[in-house]
Amino acid sequence: MNLAFGFVAVLLVTVSTLVIGTWGLRLSRTTSDFFVASRSVRPGLNASAISGEYLSGASFLGIAGLLVTFGAEMLWYPVGWTAGYLVLLVLVAAPLRRSGAYTLPDFAEARLDSRTVRTVASVMVVAIGWLYVMPQLQGAGVAMRLATGLPGWTGGLLVAVVVLLNVLAGGMRSITFVQAFQYWLKLFALSLPLVFLVIVWLGDGGRSPADPSLFVGGESGSAWADPVDFAGDHPLYSTYSLMVATFLGTMGLPHVVVRFYTNPDGKAARQTTVAVLGLLGLFYVLPPVYAALGRLYAPDLVGTSGADGVVLELPSRMIGAVGGDLLTALLTAGAFAAFLATSSGLTIAVAGVISQDVMSKKLEGVTAFRISAVVAVVVPLVLSFLARDVAVATVVGLAFAMAAATFCPLLVLGIWWRGLTDAGALAGLLVGGALTGVVVIDNLLTDREGGWIGSVLAQPAACTVPLAFATMVIVSKLTQHRLSAHTSRFMVRLHTPETVKLDRG
Amino acid sequence: MSQPPDRPPARVRVTSPYAERPRSRPRRTAISEIDAQSEVGRIYFGTLLRAQLRLAASTLVALVLTIGMLPMLFTLVPSLTSKQLLGMPVSWGMLAFGCYPVLVFLAWRYVRLAERNERAFARVVDRS
Numbered sequence: 001m002n003l004a005f006g007f008v009a010v011l012l013v014t015v016s017t018l019v020i021g022t023w024g025l026r027l028s029r030t031t032s033d034f035f036v037a038s039r040s041v042r043p044g045l046n047a048s049a050i051s052g053e054y055l056s057g058a059s060f061l062g063i064a065g066l067l068v069t070f071g072a073e074m075l076w077y078p079v080g081w082t083a084g085y086l087v088l089l090v091l092v093a094a095p096l097r098r099s100g101a102y103t104l105p106d107f108a109e110a111r112l113d114s115r116t117v118r119t120v121a122s123v124m125v126v127a128i129g130w131l132y133v134m135p136q137l138q139g140a141g142v143a144m145r146l147a148t149g150l151p152g153w154t155g156g157l158l159v160a161v162v163v164l165l166n167v168l169a170g171g172m173r174s175i176t177f178v179q180a181f182q183y184w185l186k187l188f189a190l191s192l193p194l195v196f197l198v199i200v201w202l203g204d205g206g207r208s209p210a211d212p213s214l215f216v217g218g219e220s221g222s223a224w225a226d227p228v229d230f231a232g233d234h235p236l237y238s239t240y241s242l243m244v245a246t247f248l249g250t251m252g253l254p255h256v257v258v259r260f261y262t263n264p265d266g267k268a269a270r271q272t273t274v275a276v277l278g279l280l281g282l283f284y285v286l287p288p289v290y291a292a293l294g295r296l297y298a299p300d301l302v303g304t305s306g307a308d309g310v311v312l313e314l315p316s317r318m319i320g321a322v323g324g325d326l327l328t329a330l331l332t333a334g335a336f337a338a339f340l341a342t343s344s345g346l347t348i349a350v351a352g353v354i355s356q357d358v359m360s361k362k363l364e365g366v367t368a369f370r371i372s373a374v375v376a377v378v379v380p381l382v383l384s385f386l387a388r389d390v391a392v393a394t395v396v397g398l399a400f401a402m403a404a405a406t407f408c409p410l411l412v413l414g415i416w417w418r419g420l421t422d423a424g425a426l427a428g429l430l431v432g433g434a435l436t437g438v439v440v441i442d443n444l445l446t447d448r449e450g451g452w453i454g455s456v457l458a459q460p461a462a463c464t465v466p467l468a469f470a471t472m473v474i475v476s477k478l479t480q481h482r483l484s485a486h487t488s489r490f491m492v493r494l495h496t497p498e499t500v501k502l503d504r505g
Numbered sequence: 506m507s508q509p510p511d512r513p514p515a516r517v518r519v520t521s522p523y524a525e526r527p528r529s530r531p532r533r534t535a536i537s538e539i540d541a542q543s544e545v546g547r548i549y550f551g552t553l554l555r556a557q558l559r560l561a562a563s564t565l566v567a568l569v570l571t572i573g574m575l576p577m578l579f580t581l582v583p584s585l586t587s588k589q590l591l592g593m594p595v596s597w598g599m600l601a602f603g604c605y606p607v608l609v610f611l612a613w614r615y616v617r618l619a620e621r622n623e624r625a626f627a628r629v630v631d632r633s
Contacts, residue, residue: 075600083572086608090561090615208592225597226586228579239576247568270619274612281605288601292593416558488542495554497623500630503540 005329006147013185013336014162020178021166041176041262047275049176050259052183054081054276055283056132056342057139060186060335062393063284065308067291068301071219072227076239077393078284080246082277084400088251089273094266095415095494096257103352104257104407111414113484114422120429122357124406125254126376127433128399129350131440132253133343133380134387135395139308140339141384142392146309147332153385159336160381163343167351167373176262179345182337183279189334190286193315193327197293200318209295216295217302224295234455237462242397245461249400252407255345258352265498290314308392311335343377350376387444398440405432405464409472415494417473418487424476432468436460535630553626557619564615571607575600 066074101107104125109118137156144155210225228235263269294310297317301307315327354372406429413420439460456463496502538546585596
């Protein structure tokens, strides 16, 4: 494989990201521009940006990597990541936009009138953000090694530096344009090579990857293509637990939530979400095809740490020569776009929270935001060098489980139930956060065990999410005297269309 | 009925209902009722909230009954996995490609109905 092509591809994505970011800089003037693009982004552009930001390295490389190793049950990841947007649309999108808050902690404080809940929510935003950025930087290392031959840490470092430059320069406004561009780049980079790969596969006789006589990594093709053959002893539990985590976790991801504040109003927030669902569906039909081809053409990667690179490997193995190198370069560009987009979005979200809750009293808005952005990037970069090598999509899955057990109950009960009190929210956040935290640490340090304990530790959401919901409801019921006085007016504000001239507090 | 004849019944002033000046109390609109968080205002707002909650719940039930039932369906109907379509099991194809149109349709339907609920609320509140 010609490494020069890969190098040029990474360079092109980096430069174009910085150029579009600088173009945004000329439009960024105020603190509001930095945080939420002054809330003036149209649904079409915003949907591209949200999808561009959401389709991380876990989607571009990780899904195909998991699919090729573990088989069809991993299809639940992309389905769940898309269905999560439907749940978000139905329960959260418009009310969250109408709440008028910048970040998740802002929402918690506005709804519950409590500084303590705000602080706990801030800590959780930072924890989820770092848990999500870390695997992006690790994935960038894998892609960098495959595409240019440079050592893995350079990939993470490059992504960290570019993200930082962009965020420091333009904040949310420039990120919106960058991310919209990166969605279309990712879709193009994944779909064009696939056309050639499928033609080659048909030319080779079009053997089925689900052939029972095709054994890869000790598993027959038919077992690999069986969607209920989940790893672990309790496949049905694992499948449903993964569905709970992804369906309910999406709404609690800090970078997803921040993007909703950039819509002009609640109606636009809904229209944006529908467009996002379409764009995600368009993208997610592609990785399974890569995985199926990987089963035939890259069987040696199955079950190894190189499985995350299967998307990048296929063109050189199936086509080779200059054509294969060019397609690999295109895929590398797409992968870097994925790492950059998601890391940028999370950095904005985490930096927003740090600057508002730790620094803003001492420093002027934009300066505080810039210092926070440095902190928000450097910590996960250091973590990515220290942590055990875990599959990108697995760690991302844990970030979803964490969001589902903390912010999902807070948002759903806060928006739809008048009776949620600050004490209830606090108890629920702590229960959900602590339980998932233990599971995350267990996963990062040790390998999974068998039996019920192993299944629950690998996919905790089906246990932790109901517990967090129950804690919030029960403690709230016991502390109804603490209901904040402005709750009713806040509920009116969340649910009534902006066109009706009501007193919104 | 033993009223003395020298005490006639008390006089009552009779006027046309239109002749009197309008009462000094301001007219109460739905918006002012909601702003004042009166019982009436709570009913106006509660109607919207319940309609939106019902719609959200019905959409989520539809999600659970379609995509949420797939693992059960694949477990109970093994022929979906043993039958192949273009070289891959039918169940694999349903999961890899079939879910997304369902999700987009549910989202599109939800937005249409949610906006209709809001328009109905705005009409009622603005008219009264």
